[in-house]
Amino acid sequence: MINAVGRDIPAQLPGRAPFAGAGGKAGRASGQQKLLASIGDALDACGLADGGTVSFHHHLRNGDHLLNLVLAEIARRGLRGIHVAASSLFPVHAPLVEHIRSGVVGRISATYISGAVGEAIARGELSEPVRMLTHGGRARAIMAGELPIDVAFVAAPTADCCGNINGIDGRSACGTLGYALVDVRHARHVVAVTDHLVPHPASPAQITQDFVDHVVEVDSIGDAAGIVSGTTRATSDPVGLEIARTAAQVIEASGLLKDGLSFQTGAGGISLAVAAALRELMVARGITGSFASGGITSYLVEMLEQGLFRTLLDVQCFDLAAVDSFRRNAAHMEMSASLYANPATRGPVVDQLDVVILGAAEIDTDFNVNVTTGTNGVILGGSGGHADTAAGAKLAIVTTKLNAGGFAKVVDRVGVVTTPGETIDVLVTEAGVAVNPRRTELAQRLQAAGLPVVPVEALRDIAAGQATKPPAGIPSCGRVVAFVEYRDGTVIDVVRAVQG
């Protein structure tokens, strides 16, 4: 068989087609062809249809403009039943409620939902139950084809016309892009939206052009000041500080406070106070940790720069100091959501964690934790990395006050299980420390160190005694408005519509 360069290709190469021409130079995809005039043009180019799935990442947190811009364009096109697969939703995304009501949005999946959208879901405004995932479980589902994405939108603080993207330059700089890294590799179409278009090639490139179909320039993808949302300062409340000091003592007594320590904490007030207390201990003992991971705050940046940790593994910068550090410090490394927490990989970072400090809306006597709903049953959060890090870390510590807003936080049974109790090791409160009965050796260590170890039931009793409002309990009726998916894809609990 003679091919397009006149060569005789023997038939002995079964299944192999002969060369038919290189397509010449003309018509070759040029970077300029990726640049579209508007988000609407990108939606058209991707062929988004009714029932399609669009994904978003939340590095701009409550400062994000992109999700609302895209949904407004989708609504303008008259599309119906769209699945919004966001890594997280914040109060800024309240316009989604109107899109739910109008039928433009028919499904939602996310790892964390706060604000008006969570309230609307809890009221039952969305007919299809929301899929609540963990960060690692979302990455797993996307990579396994269990969360197919038609169009992944990237809020790109800096991009070039070919789709090379970074998060360190531009007025909306958010640092790492760890959640988006998974979406762009598995979505059928990828659209980068930027307010800082630079000449090709953008440098550095955290996401590269080989994964990006279209690039759109807009006035603003977000408000970088909104990256700092929620609590990102250590608590100054004396009770909270006491809990934090106790938690640091638990770490020391556990035997894990030694060179190579790896550590993660959230951005809540008590969690950050634990970081501050741990820092003092590490300085006093001359300890150098290996890494701190997760969402990164200025507290952890200071510890890196002080030499208390060798590296930071950052899936998302929680404040602008972290963004700046990611720009400057080579040891401040980006990690994808999959590297962070996906249980189906060859080893996520959470599996190397020594200690994680976790919060709780409620925790029960089985050590099950709820960070999904409030005592009124409304969705006000979700796992994020809560269940992932609890499962991976050698020592998963929940810190909480016994009561909040008149409600007991240590209860018989949490309203919704976000994180299974078997993965929680210690509960630290202002009235004592409870150790999971599965961890007898750990309990002995804490007792030997003089820590106030008490049965979790004792903490429940004190909390109940101090409560001024009755426990909410588990709603047993009401339509299922969300299901809580554990990191392996199984259903760990459901959220039911709030009554009334």
Add this chain to the structure above:
Amino acid sequence: MINAVGRDIPAQLPGRAPFAGAGGKAGRASGQQKLLASIGDALDACGLADGGTVSFHHHLRNGDHLLNLVLAEIARRGLRGIHVAASSLFPVHAPLVEHIRSGVVGRISATYISGAVGEAIARGELSEPVRMLTHGGRARAIMAGELPIDVAFVAAPTADCCGNINGIDGRSACGTLGYALVDVRHARHVVAVTDHLVPHPASPAQITQDFVDHVVEVDSIGDAAGIVSGTTRATSDPVGLEIARTAAQVIEASGLLKDGLSFQTGAGGISLAVAAALRELMVARGITGSFASGGITSYLVEMLEQGLFRTLLDVQCFDLAAVDSFRRNAAHMEMSASLYANPATRGPVVDQLDVVILGAAEIDTDFNVNVTTGTNGVILGGSGGHADTAAGAKLAIVTTKLNAGGFAKVVDRVGVVTTPGETIDVLVTEAGVAVNPRRTELAQRLQAAGLPVVPVEALRDIAAGQATKPPAGIPSCGRVVAFVEYRDGTVIDVVRAVQG
């Protein structure tokens, strides 16, 4: 249905299994479990069987020790018919010949083969035809499932026990790991072999632990001095320098010598002399280029540091100066083989190339180029990125002397087509410049600039007149010992066994 945390999961969630437990903390994969005592243990752990495929990357080039170490272990285990899927093979890999003869190795695929292995293949010692790919085509085939890999071996200059890898530290530092990046994401098993094991987490991490199954420490993965193999100095030969100066004039006359210029050149003597000549022109004209790409040499590093290019896009460091630059310069960026050249992505870097300078063992009057075989028909190279960059670049220039070793290099028909003539724009020789007839506008520009434009047939005639040996021509008989796969997976030519 009651799940493992005692929650009643309604049957209304079809296809979703109830939570069955987190698996506790015990038995969780720890990084230490990835660390194996030997390459043999890793082969056992991966379950490599007869006929299996092992892949290698060639960043250590002729200094690589790993492929030989692995094949020796495979032979010791008595395995048969193994497929060696190497990105490239060098003279250092001569022990493969014995493994071919003994039946341990039954198949080979590579983008480039030089040394004893190419000679053995040309003699017909391997019964199965070798698959010769392009860099972009290899990435495409791996990602499309057309080149399945059982075990990908990574020669890791630095690694930790969990499999985080970088190429910048350690005595075998080779810089970027662009070819390995594709293999590790698609292989069924990934083994990192290192001679520089560092505490977790290695920083930076060019390959991360989520892709690595096993880590093995050995005495030496290679000899970094061997990275510099083949020609990596500009020619000092007057004829070569004249060709290089002419090529630079062609670039200028083409209209592409302007701000934003993107450029690639190989590491051959004339190619590097073109870079040097281009550099003078860029300085004289005050031009700032956007990027230089491909394998990176000290010449391009100097141009980066001189501000003549804004960035380097580096799939492989060609010398130790490039390794050092990659360590130091943020604008010296790693690119995967897929980002570099895979035609099935959303846009490889080769599509943004303005100018590429290419070599040729032979070029014919259809502008087809052979860089696969020598005039004696022996395999002495292969496409590497030759066909990829020619297809992508706006201006693909082949530079060559008319004759070498008594043979004409500009011929009627090349012995083997590596790169189709339709993708080659200009041939520059010491006797004049030939422009592909498809590019009439370019020919007019070069003529207007006073360049010695002649028909390619004229160059062929001069070359024939100067030749002291008869043209080799196209072997028409002889068993097919290799097929040359174009970047899209079609067969552009075959290599037949040498006679005698």
